[in-house]
Amino acid sequence: MDLITELTILALAAFVGFEVISKVPNSLHTPLMSATNAIHGIVLLGGILVIGEAHGFLNKFILVIAIAFGTINVVGGFLVTDRMLEMFKARPKPNKDA
């Protein structure tokens, strides 16, 4: 893919991101942030792509750590977000208005 195509995708995705995220209410900002933590764990893909062509111990070592970091983001982020959102779904209050 050439640079211009990539920059086009980048710009459009930024606008989509702004549109979607700006609709998230304040009350859900902490889960939002931990979910986006999980999504930037997508750098994991970078580690996977590069490690195959890497040579030498240091390169491989660096990339194993990078993959581990990315995985921490992905699994940790999605799990902890799920834990939080589960609480938000909690029981509807029986007698809300007196």
Next chain:
Amino acid sequence: MQLPIASFLTDLDFIHVLYIVAFVLFILGMRQVTGPKTARRGNATAAVGMAIAVLATLLTRSVGDYGLIALGIAIGTAIGVPAARTVKMTAMPQMVALFNGVGGGAVALISWAEYRHALGSGLGNPPLDTLIPILFAAVIGSISFWGSNIAFGKLQDVLPQRPIAVPGQQFINAFLLIVALAAAIAIAAGQESEGLFVLILLAAAVLGNMVVLPIGGADMPVVISLLNALTGLSAAAAGIALNNVALIVGGIIVGASGTILTNLMADAMNRSIPNIVAGGFGGGGAASGGGDDGEEKPHRLTDATSVAMALTQADSVVVAPGYGLAVAQAQHTVRELADELEKRGVEINYAIHPVAGRMPGHMNVLLAEADVPYDSLKEMDEINPEFPTTDVTLVIGANDVTNPAARDVEDSPIYGMPILDVDKSESVVVFKRSMGTGFAGIDNPLFYEENTEMLLGDAKSSVNDVLAAVKTL
């Protein structure tokens, strides 16, 4: 001999289609996070997208070393899963800071490995459309990693919350930035040197430390959001360097989200981002601005029984919680008190300031954990018009976000910061450990208002006493 199906699976176009499916799922997932009922499904949707993106990448033909990939994933899972399962909700800000950090760290490491690979394979510097994103990812990733670690340290109380000031801070920061940029430009201009690349990583690392160290505890919600945005941007840059569209889209969505949150938080504190990064506010420094000359101003103390009486006679009660409530672990007791009052026909709502807690939306999570119903959590703009018709407002562990000086006193350091208008309610009870000043070290005129009473002591035991007294009435 290769089966047709296998060659189809590893076809680049097919992998791209999977990437498209993945980021469509990210966006759909984030859309569902806009409401509490669909949010959990949204998170799961995004997770499915991530799984598809990872599988698609593993199908790529050039990918090898599956053993090491499995090792990295195993290590990450072994650390990430227990951390996510056991972290306390009060510690979420640290957790998010740490996750920001490892994300930025991963980006910095990948860009380093990619550059080493380019030099090591005798190809020399990669073409500029790859090299510039690599350099950008290295700088931002490294800043984000180290800055996040310092933020983690501060939130975890490993490092002091107070701003740590270094003389000539601004000059040092500017110098470090220039070093990093100069080294990056030298490489981009044709220097082939791993030493210069490591210099970039190091200068950015020290810069990350130096930028976050002087920022006080009260500004943490902004810092965490900003680091979140930076990590996202660095991931998007890595995506351009690696020609990976899933990384570009995923990274920029996070960048957009972090940017929105940073602006919201800065607005909620009436501070500009450069002002916060320049350092110094959230503790010390501003202390003299509020006029803290008189140690003992007249204020009225009250006791649990009187508060209980007032509460049971009220029609509407608003709770304005702050981080102090979370520190005292009083949220469950508050909810029990609210249940008890609701049984007696009192209407209870919670007034949530955008920066209540240590990160955006933190207070909502803490109250949700205590089973406080989502619908009774009101945002600032929603609850402020209700205060004049509120009988009793309980301010628990909150201070600066209720400070009327932000509205009325033009020379106050927090003037212009939007606040909860608790002072407009019929009566206010402030639950507070002592008469000391808040996080920002600014005196709060609310405490000396005629309709304000102070209930001093640990928030949890105070609320407990009130609860006990209510039960006897």
